[in-house]
Amino acid sequence: MKNVAYRWNTFQLYDYRGVEEHLSAMAAQGWRLEKAGVTFWKYRRAEPASLRYAVTYNAGASRFEPGPTEGEQSLEELCAAAGWEKVSDCSKMQIYSTEDPAAVPLETDEALRLENIHRCMRKSFLPGNIAVLLLMLFIGRDFFLALVTWDLYGMLKNNALLTAGVLCLAEAALQLCLLAGYFLWRRRSRRSVEEGGTCLPVGCGSRWASLGMWVLLVLLVAVFLLSELDRGHRGAVLYFAVYMAFFTLINILMRGTTALLRKKGASKTSNIAWTLAVDVVLCFTLIGGLIWSRYETDWFSDERPTGETYEYRDQNWDVSPRQDFPLTLAELTGEEYGHVRREAEDLGSVFIPQRAYRETALLGDGPKVCGLGYTLWDLSSPALQESLLEDLLEDDPIKFRSMTLFTLRYVPEDPVPWGAEAAYRRYYDEDPGDSWLLVWPGRAASVSPDAEPSDAQKALISARLAPEDWKEETT
Amino acid sequence: MAREKFQTLTEPMFYILLTLREECCGTDIMTRVSALTRGRVDLGPGTLYNLLDSFQQAGIIRETAVEGRKRSYLITDKGRETLRAEYRRLLALTEDYKTCVGEEDLK
Numbered sequence: 001m002k003n004v005a006y007r008w009n010t011f012q013l014y015d016y017r018g019v020e021e022h023l024s025a026m027a028a029q030g031w032r033l034e035k036a037g038v039t040f041w042k043y044r045r046a047e048p049a050s051l052r053y054a055v056t057y058n059a060g061a062s063r064f065e066p067g068p069t070e071g072e073q074s075l076e077e078l079c080a081a082a083g084w085e086k087v088s089d090c091s092k093m094q095i096y097s098t099e100d101p102a103a104v105p106l107e108t109d110e111a112l113r114l115e116n117i118h119r120c121m122r123k124s125f126l127p128g129n130i131a132v133l134l135l136m137l138f139i140g141r142d143f144f145l146a147l148v149t150w151d152l153y154g155m156l157k158n159n160a161l162l163t164a165g166v167l168c169l170a171e172a173a174l175q176l177c178l179l180a181g182y183f184l185w186r187r188r189s190r191r192s193v194e195e196g197g198t199c200l201p202v203g204c205g206s207r208w209a210s211l212g213m214w215v216l217l218v219l220l221v222a223v224f225l226l227s228e229l230d231r232g233h234r235g236a237v238l239y240f241a242v243y244m245a246f247f248t249l250i251n252i253l254m255r256g257t258t259a260l261l262r263k264k265g266a267s268k269t270s271n272i273a274w275t276l277a278v279d280v281v282l283c284f285t286l287i288g289g290l291i292w293s294r295y296e297t298d299w300f301s302d303e304r305p306t307g308e309t310y311e312y313r314d315q316n317w318d319v320s321p322r323q324d325f326p327l328t329l330a331e332l333t334g335e336e337y338g339h340v341r342r343e344a345e346d347l348g349s350v351f352i353p354q355r356a357y358r359e360t361a362l363l364g365d366g367p368k369v370c371g372l373g374y375t376l377w378d379l380s381s382p383a384l385q386e387s388l389l390e391d392l393l394e395d396d397p398i399k400f401r402s403m404t405l406f407t408l409r410y411v412p413e414d415p416v417p418w419g420a421e422a423a424y425r426r427y428y429d430e431d432p433g434d435s436w437l438l439v440w441p442g443r444a445a446s447v448s449p450d451a452e453p454s455d456a457q458k459a460l461i462s463a464r465l466a467p468e469d470w471k472e473e474t475t
Numbered sequence: 476m477a478r479e480k481f482q483t484l485t486e487p488m489f490y491i492l493l494t495l496r497e498e499c500c501g502t503d504i505m506t507r508v509s510a511l512t513r514g515r516v517d518l519g520p521g522t523l524y525n526l527l528d529s530f531q532q533a534g535i536i537r538e539t540a541v542e543g544r545k546r547s548y549l550i551t552d553k554g555r556e557t558l559r560a561e562y563r564r565l566l567a568l569t570e571d572y573k574t575c576v577g578e579e580d581l582k
Contacts, residue, residue: 071528
């Protein structure tokens with residue numbers, strides 16, 4: 001039979017009544033609180049007892065202080081004289097218990113209790129909540145902007161962006177709810193106290209909201225990882241796993257540093273400075289190193305060759321080029337190439353699948369090469385198609401140090417030779433480029449051959465890249 | 476700001492200051508207030524701790540001695556004035572009651 005139990009702490013700092021009732025109920029079931037941590041509370045088995053728990057607040061308490069402060073000691077002394085024994089503390093929340101049913105309550109002035117709670121909230125929790133809210137708004141700014149302007153493609157174009165965006169949105173909403181919940185509770189409690197009553201119960205809303213947030217986080221991350229694995233993005237999954245492991249490790253080491261320094265009797269200032277220094281160093285080395293390795297190594301890369309390659313003319317070529325390309329360079333040009341390299345990559349999201357193909361071939365015996373690239377988007381609804389086109393057809397100024405070098409833009413051209421519903425050619429300012437955007441119902445394709453295709457080549461491109469429904473309709 | 480904060484005193488505030496006309500520690504304050512009011516006013520330790528802290532910050536009381544965890548306090552001149560002002564306010568309330576209702580009603 002286990003003698004120790006842990007419970008995830010979902011109580012808000014100001015929910016003193018919820019904490020008191022919960023701890024009394026636990027004591028009645030034979031579990032006494034041993035330590036109230038920020039994340040988990042530890043309980044130890046004991047004889048079931050009718051214990052009274054009470055919470056008071058000490059605005060001067062800090063987890064960086066070496067042991068109990070003078071204020072905490074004075075408070076303990078006063079409580080002991082009134083028959084209350086200190087059980088634990090969680091930040092500024094001080095938890096006491098007594099077996100004496102007639103002991104004077106810790107707080108006998110509700111107005112003062114309310115004022116004191118607000119002082120504690122203002123000192124640590126409100127700035128923390130507001131900081132998290134601002135951080136979420138900053139991290140998810142692209143997603144929020146897309147949401148506000150109802151840019152469907154902007155919201156759904158990428159799995160990672162979508163997952164992070166929804167999480168940021170949910171977390172920002174949670175922080176807003178927590179802030180609103182506190183101020184609403186404070187306003188109602190103040191009214192109650194002014195009318196001679198007590199501070200009001202907090203209710204379970206904030207606890208359920210926090211729990212809901214965690215459930216959403218786990219579900220979204222699971223969906224994201226499974227979706228990435230399904231598309232063969234093992235590198236992205238590995239990167240995410242290592243990132244989360246480092247993040248957890250940094251958190252544990254930071255808390256460990258604070259606890260160790262506190263145990264060693266370091267001053268509050270010194271504790272904060274060292275904890276901050278450890279945090280910065282760890283973030284720089286672990287997270288910075290991870291980001292560096294993503295760009296400088298192939299540890300998290302998915303673009304590993306799928307088959308055997310050989311080197312010729314300082315380049316790698318496929319021994320057996322993949323055969324799953326809807327259109328190959330040889331088919332388009334009618335030429336035979338001795339040295340070919342083909343790469344395909346799944347991009348986009350579960351809502352907007354996007355697959356990019358790239359083929360490179362050596363012209364004759366080299367050294368010149370030619371290439372063909374195309375990207376296909378499958379769009380399940382006209383709204384998504386409209387949103388994608390709006391995004392792709394927008395003028396794209398290419399800048400260097402705030403100076404516009406040229407503007408990339410798509411200009412409509414006759415779609416008939418392309419066998420498409422709409423066709424656009426990309427221009428660099430006024431100069432036409434060799435890149436086209438073709439649109440069919442339910443699909444869009446951007447095609448980049450090395451030169452302007454003939455009408456026969458355009459028809460071939462359409463025959464290979466257009467959706468089956470369209471081909472059946474038009475034949 | 477502090478003067479504004481303690482312009483009127485609650486019962487616990489009033490009795491704490493009344494008790495601190497003589498130097499005493501926190502636990503003594505709790506006992507004395509309970510005895511003085513014959514148990515009508517009970518001071519919770521959390522409430523007392525926070526009030527002593529606020530009074531000290533407002534310069535209404537001062538710490539006089541520290542013996543281990545035990546701290547003693549004494550009212551300051553500013554505190555005496557605050558207490559007197561509260562007494563005058565309570566007297567004014569009483570006089571107003573007498574003027575409006577008369578003492579007969581109390582019998």
